Amino acid sequence: MTLISINLDETQSNFIKKNKGDKTCSPTFLLRRAINERMSQDSDSFQESNTELRKKIERLMETIQKQANFINERGLLNEFINYD
Numbered sequence: 001m002t003l004i005s006i007n008l009d010e011t012q013s014n015f016i017k018k019n020k021g022d023k024t025c026s027p028t029f030l031l032r033r034a035i036n037e038r039m040s041q042d043s044d045s046f047q048e049s050n051t052e053l054r055k056k057i058e059r060l061m062e063t064i065q066k067q068a069n070f071i072n073e074r075g076l077l078n079e080f081i082n083y084d
Contacts, residue, residue: 004031 006027008016019025071080 006031 016025016027023029071077
């Protein structure tokens with residue numbers, strides 16, 4: 001368990017006081033919800049970048065395969081392998 005202290009502006013403070021008995025408006029509930037939303041956004045962002053990275057790797061693999069096919073079709077494979 002972690003103890004967190006935050007500063008609220010007057011409007012936020014009044015909202016908390018006004019809804020004191022409502023558990024879904026408690027500072028703890030609201031903070032947990034905000035943290036979970038942010039974690040979800042970060043997860044979505046990671047998933048997007050991971051998917052984009054996979055696409056780039058696939059395109060790179062396709063390009064390399066095309067180059068290898070071209071070299072092989074021209075009969076230049078041995079020259080390519082032995083090239084320093």
